[in-house]
Amino acid sequence: MSSMPKTLFDKVWERHVVVPETADHPATLYIDLHLIHEVTSPQAFTVLKERGLKVRRPDRTLATIDHSTPTLLNDDGSRPFVTKQAEAQVKTLLANVAEHDIEVHGWESENRGIVHVMGPELGATRPGMTIVCGDSHTSTHGAFGAIAFGIGTTQVGHVLANQSILMRKPKTMAVYVDGELSEGVTPKDVILAIIAKIGVGGGTGYALEYRGSVFENMSMDGRMTVCNMSIEAGARCGMVAPDDKTFAYLEGRKFAPSSDNGDYLAACEDWASLASDPGASYDKEVFLKAEDIRPMVTYGTHPGMAMPIDALIPDAADEAEENALSYMQVKAGEEITGLKVDRVFIGSCTNSRMEDLRAAAQIMSGARVVDGLTAIIVPGSELVKKQAEAEGLHEIFTAAGAEWREPGCSMCIAMNGDKAAPGELVVSTSNRNFAGRQGPGARTILASPETAAAAAISGVLVDPRIFSNTGEDAHDVV
Amino acid sequence: MSFEPLKTITSKTLVLPAANIDTDQIIPARFLTVTTRDGLGKHAFNDWRYNDDGTPNDHLLNQDSSPQCQILVGGHNFGCGSSREHAPWALTDYGFRVVISSEIADIFRGNSLKNGLLPIVIEKSAHQWLLDHPGEDVTVDLEKCEVRLPKNGGTYSFDIDAFSRHCLMEGVDEMGYLRAQDVAITEFEARHGDN
């Protein structure tokens, strides 16, 4: 007798149910990996202390500092925290992890990085796991076939104390993108097109699974970019089935099963079995054609207000969108290219990995950042920084007049002091364009690293495809 | 964490009609460097309420009577964005106990329930009535899972997970329930191994 075909999500979920859900109670779900950082954990440790509780599994908890951390160094090597409070927050995290014996990647670690860049790099993120973090972009880790989602601080406390959370099983949505992406279309463009299609609230209550040839052919860096922004469609998690690329990425990483004995191969075999069974059904299905996707940018104040860069700005659908257009100082019916850009930010857990930096460097190579425009490049982790420097990318950026910074969240959330001035237009590779996200009054356009780099050397928003693969000559175009 | 039990509330509503009010509007990131949860109410919707020099402007939220409103009515898809629990902390510290919208983002919803803030997703017509009638006395009855609108606005039921409702009505969070599952978790760990 054959059993019911199951989805990837179902299989991973079932492996982690401690107590099944009933009408009266949500399920108790076991958490394999808990990532923590300075911003959303201090109050949770306080609750532990108040209740006299211990961290149940320090060995399943991994910490870093990334959100409030400066991305510049003072001349004497000290760190210019934006406020005493930010510095105290970092110190609090370091004290808490020391007290509870939790592995931390702090200032001295060569693995420190944005929490969602660091987890995969360490091999701490693996297929079939449940992963949580007090940060909504935890969905990034779904690129490995893990159920990974953001939680609030109360739940951070629950996981610290119980290694479990209470949760009802979400519905599932399959997002199919089949076909072949056109030249110059990146994973960022794919996910912005998906969010534009299903809407910022369209994924609420669902776990997404990205399916189809586009994701099969996509690199792990690209899959992370896609899964990262699942939450911008309202979905707490998004997943891609693990495959040979996933296994190759993990081999040899610190927490990955050892390749010296049979562990790694056995793990790969198990991971391969997680893919959705043929015929598995989803609560909802969405279809996009790869050929229809063009380089995308946002034009409003949420990620669902995204459009092809070569299209005209759409009409406002309601009053909120009207306000968004006026906040952004753009007009419906006009071209978005040609907008004057004040700042470019290449970084964040969405687009700060090697593939992103290589793409940006290729466009900026031999060119100059336009006078009066500030471009900052913030690698996602110490490892990315080291690798980029080994490849000479930092020299390309600095020769172009961009700033090469220390790893961290930086202008993605603008709580460490890296921010734009009121009214400035920022082309940003991050994930949120909410009003004021990058500084009060700052206007954000979300885009791929290619589009951001092209804006930096053009001074205006341009279609990055004019720079692709045409070598030096392309720089004469603008 | 504990909070006042919530059973029935009758209060004037405060209406913020914009759709997609995100957590960066509710509490901007630069106020997240705190290590405690108190006192965030003064920064709720900070960038809507204060001038560049930090003085309060004439926003509805700055009116003397507003902090007495326990029911916040928000536009569609309220609370989208980040997982920061600072958002419900700021709202409850300001004085709200209930948020009503036609759609509320998942993580914000979950965070609210854990902090004594009742998120209510209500049907479109009732939502529209609420948007059209700011400042009316509305009753939220958690025992009956009902919102009662004055002036013949009608009575509307809402859904809430039974367990969350229990926690809100008793003023307890979920930690105690999870602690009580210690044995089941230990047994699970033995089965589950190291993966």
Ligand code: SF4
């Ligand atoms: S880079 Fe941005 S989205 Fe990613 S973890 Fe940091 S603040 Fe959150």
